[in-house]
Amino acid sequence: MTGAEILIECLKREGVEVIFGYPGGQVLPIFDKLYDANLRFILTRHEQGAAHAADGYARATGKVGVCLATSGPGATNLTTGIANAYMDSVAMVAITGQVKSFLIGNDAFQEADVTGISRSITKHNYLVKDVKDLARITREAFHIASTGRPGPVLIDIPSDIQLAETEFIWPKEVDIRGYKPTLFGHPGQIKKAAKLIMNAKRPIIYAGGGVITSGACNELKNLVEKLQAPITWTLMGIGDFPATHKLSLGMLGMHGTAFANHAIMGSDLIIAVGARFDDRVTGRLDVFAPDAKVIHIDIDPSSISKNVRVDVPIVGDAKNILGQLVEEIKKSPDISEWLNAVEAWKKKHPLKYKDEGKIKPQYVIEQIDEATKGSAIITTEVGQNQMWAAQWYKYTLPRTFISSGGLGTMGFGFPAAMGAKVGCPDKTVIDIAGDGSIQMNIQELGTCIANKINVKVAILNNGYLGMVRQWQELFYKRRYSQVAITSPDFVKLAESYGALGIKVTKKEEVRPAIEKALKIDNTVFIDFHVEPEENVFPMVPAGEAINRIIGGLA
Amino acid sequence: MRHTISVLVENKFGVLARISGLFSARGYNIASLAVSETLDPTISCMTIVVEVQDEKILEQIKKQLNKLIDVITTIDFTKKEHVERELILVKVNYSVKDKAKLENIFDKYVGKIIQAKGNTAIIEAVGDQQQIKQLLEKLNEFGIKELIRTGRIAMAY
Numbered sequence: 001m002t003g004a005e006i007l008i009e010c011l012k013r014e015g016v017e018v019i020f021g022y023p024g025g026q027v028l029p030i031f032d033k034l035y036d037a038n039l040r041f042i043l044t045r046h047e048q049g050a051a052h053a054a055d056g057y058a059r060a061t062g063k064v065g066v067c068l069a070t071s072g073p074g075a076t077n078l079t080t081g082i083a084n085a086y087m088d089s090v091a092m093v094a095i096t097g098q099v100k101s102f103l104i105g106n107d108a109f110q111e112a113d114v115t116g117i118s119r120s121i122t123k124h125n126y127l128v129k130d131v132k133d134l135a136r137i138t139r140e141a142f143h144i145a146s147t148g149r150p151g152p153v154l155i156d157i158p159s160d161i162q163l164a165e166t167e168f169i170w171p172k173e174v175d176i177r178g179y180k181p182t183l184f185g186h187p188g189q190i191k192k193a194a195k196l197i198m199n200a201k202r203p204i205i206y207a208g209g210g211v212i213t214s215g216a217c218n219e220l221k222n223l224v225e226k227l228q229a230p231i232t233w234t235l236m237g238i239g240d241f242p243a244t245h246k247l248s249l250g251m252l253g254m255h256g257t258a259f260a261n262h263a264i265m266g267s268d269l270i271i272a273v274g275a276r277f278d279d280r281v282t283g284r285l286d287v288f289a290p291d292a293k294v295i296h297i298d299i300d301p302s303s304i305s306k307n308v309r310v311d312v313p314i315v316g317d318a319k320n321i322l323g324q325l326v327e328e329i330k331k332s333p334d335i336s337e338w339l340n341a342v343e344a345w346k347k348k349h350p351l352k353y354k355d356e357g358k359i360k361p362q363y364v365i366e367q368i369d370e371a372t373k374g375s376a377i378i379t380t381e382v383g384q385n386q387m388w389a390a391q392w393y394k395y396t397l398p399r400t401f402i403s404s405g406g407l408g409t410m411g412f413g414f415p416a417a418m419g420a421k422v423g424c425p426d427k428t429v430i431d432i433a434g435d436g437s438i439q440m441n442i443q444e445l446g447t448c449i450a451n452k453i454n455v456k457v458a459i460l461n462n463g464y465l466g467m468v469r470q471w472q473e474l475f476y477k478r479r480y481s482q483v484a485i486t487s488p489d490f491v492k493l494a495e496s497y498g499a500l501g502i503k504v505t506k507k508e509e510v511r512p513a514i515e516k517a518l519k520i521d522n523t524v525f526i527d528f529h530v531e532p533e534e535n536v537f538p539m540v541p542a543g544e545a546i547n548r549i550i551g552g553l554a
Numbered sequence: 555m556r557h558t559i560s561v562l563v564e565n566k567f568g569v570l571a572r573i574s575g576l577f578s579a580r581g582y583n584i585a586s587l588a589v590s591e592t593l594d595p596t597i598s599c600m601t602i603v604v605e606v607q608d609e610k611i612l613e614q615i616k617k618q619l620n621k622l623i624d625v626i627t628t629i630d631f632t633k634k635e636h637v638e639r640e641l642i643l644v645k646v647n648y649s650v651k652d653k654a655k656l657e658n659i660f661d662k663y664v665g666k667i668i669q670a671k672g673n674t675a676i677i678e679a680v681g682d683q684q685q686i687k688q689l690l691e692k693l694n695e696f697g698i699k700e701l702i703r704t705g706r707i708a709m710a711y
């Protein structure tokens with residue numbers, strides 16, 4: 001078989017259903033074989049769109065997302081999407097063409113050192129130098145991408161290798177001596193953790209994206225219910241646990257609920273699961289949760305004790321560990337006083353906004369939540385839209401909130417929605433967007449229409465790069481520097497692609513517009529003209545203790 | 555404080571770039587680096603001396619190294635009984651009358667004059683950090699013109 005045939009055979013054997021990508025000179029042999037390979041291919045309008053779509057597909061389905069691009073500019077266009085997947089630990093395999101192996105290093109046409117460029121934004125990468133290695137490398141790439149702490153793996157394949165012939169040998173198993181993720185927690189550590197838990201007076205569970213990756217939501221729920229302890233989560237952890245549950249405190253951190261932040265600050269035991277104590281969560285580190293002992297469950301040893309000091313580290317897969325931990329907890333601690341305190345914070349500092357004047361973005365999201373009964377897949381762009389989407393939609397299921405957490409990539413939400421819809425065609429998929437962000441990958445409208453991928457885009461059009469404007473308002477004396485942004489007529493734009501556009505300027509039009517969009521079997525842009533200077537509250541200024549909350553309503 | 559760690563890695567192209575890239579991307583300082591094949595030709599050994607403020611950073615470095623797919627194992631010599639050696643080449647001022655005096659030094663230190671020509675001599679010497687430091691102080695008397703060091707290598711008992 002040729003290298004290109006081997007690649008496609010490997011993708012099929014890995015169970016790949018769809019590839020997002022874009023052709024070019026150095027991947028011609030692969031595209032020639034794709035021509036009759038009977039593998040779904042989605043031609044995006046930009047390689048960045050392909051990478052984000054593969055990412056959204058992976059997050060929505062739990063499978064490995066695959067994207068493919070040519071050498072040089074094709075590959076560099078993928079890099080933002082690869083970095084995005086890396087920061088959020090998303091299983092992805094990115095395949096790039098490379099100039100012929102004997103030209104590498106020659107500054108050949110469309111040559112870029114893609115393994116060099118992507119080294120620090122991939123979990124691992126490969127430059128294939130011999131076609132005999134291709135099957136093994138592809139097998140390893142999928143294994144590495146999807147196991148342990150998942151992440152993107154890039155395979156760079158020179159075009160002569162795609163044409164070279166060899167016998168196809170499918171490696172029976174993967175054996176990489178330097179890569180053996182720890183799956184089972186140390187029993188002694190689990191016992192220690194159980195002991196801490198049984199003696200805790202003010203415990204709180206702090207859950208991250210790792211719970212979803214591990215498929216540990218049920219085990220997490222068992223822990224919460226056994227302890228009857230409050231639970232908070234990170235942006236990536238949205239969907240770990242139903243937001244509608246009485247013990248849920250919602251998201252914590254910079255734009256988390258005030259009561260979640262007060263609760264973690266006042267706790268005497270933090271049970272962290274698949275979360276990494278990011279600076280957006282902890283705020284000022286030296287005053288973070290001063291009385292709390294920390295149990296940290298994570299599959300990545302390097303996440304443990306990186307930011308906060310951990311008393312009981314447990315390395316391994318959250319599902320296994322939580323299951324064992326719940327068994328080890330012989331009696332739940334009496335924490336009724338603590339629950340009263342938490343309840344009081346909840347009453348005193350509820351999440352709220354003033355519903356007056358123009359359309360409030362929070363209102364739009366509440367309406368989307370009601371109209372979809374909290375069961376849609378929501379993707380977001382980055383900025384205020386993202387925070388409101390995190391705060392005001394009531395997620396009850398894992399893999400229903402898809403957002404660029406670690407990298408904060410504007411332009412992620414729309415192509416990610418596209419990928420999610422391809423992976424979950426029966427679900428309603430809605431991108432909650434900002435007017436700035438949507439313009440960063442708006443070309444993917446073409447992809448949606450051409451492939452009949454019906455996603456809904458709710459643009460919270462505030463005329464601003466709102467989150468930056470908010471910081472300038474609060475911390476730079478309202479000196480608005482380059483944050484007002486114009487937009488095209490989104491209705492006409494949508495129509496020009498063959499999608500439907502709806503413009504909404506009055507509050508009473510909000511719900512009908514959403515209902516209409518949900519009913520129509522097409523991609524829809526809803527352009528909500530919202531209050532231009534609405535702020536996201538609560539808010540903790542960067543670098544402050546996370547109970548130093550600002551914002552009139554907090 | 556300086557710590558010596560050895561990293562056993564797959565002997566493949568690009569691995570050195572992964573290791574050095576990890577250090578630069580995360581702002582860790584490499585004081586010295588020595589790389590070579592091991593008895594098993596599929597494995598290379600990189601001995602790295604790192605300069606870190608606290609143990610926490612050292613822990614993080616080791617964890618990050620272990621995370622690399624091509625890293626097979628890391629050995630931290632900080633709390634291990636081990637030997638360390640470094641090879642140096644030193645060019646010093648030289649005249650025939652210095653010969654005996656120079657050779658005297660090598661009663662105490664492992665080294666020798668490899669070549670003496672005109673008014674310079676090239677000396678090679680091997681030792682641990684302390685020995686090399688002392689030796690260099692001694693050689694300073696003659697006037698050091700040039701110094702090249704291999705970087706440290708280490709072996710546990």
Ligand SMILES: Cc1ncc(C[n+]2csc(CCOP(=O)(O)OP(=O)(O)O)c2C)c(N)n1
Nearest residue numbers: 383384385410434435436437464465466467
């Ligand atoms: C690619 C990229 N460039 C710049 C930023 C910095 N940034 C963060 S939020 C934001 C404003 C986003 O504006 P918009 O999409 O309109 O969202 P809003 O905050 O108004 O809801 C900017 C510029 C970013 N996160 N990503």
Ligand SMILES: [Mg+2]
Nearest residue numbers: 434435464466
């Ligand atoms: Mg905006």
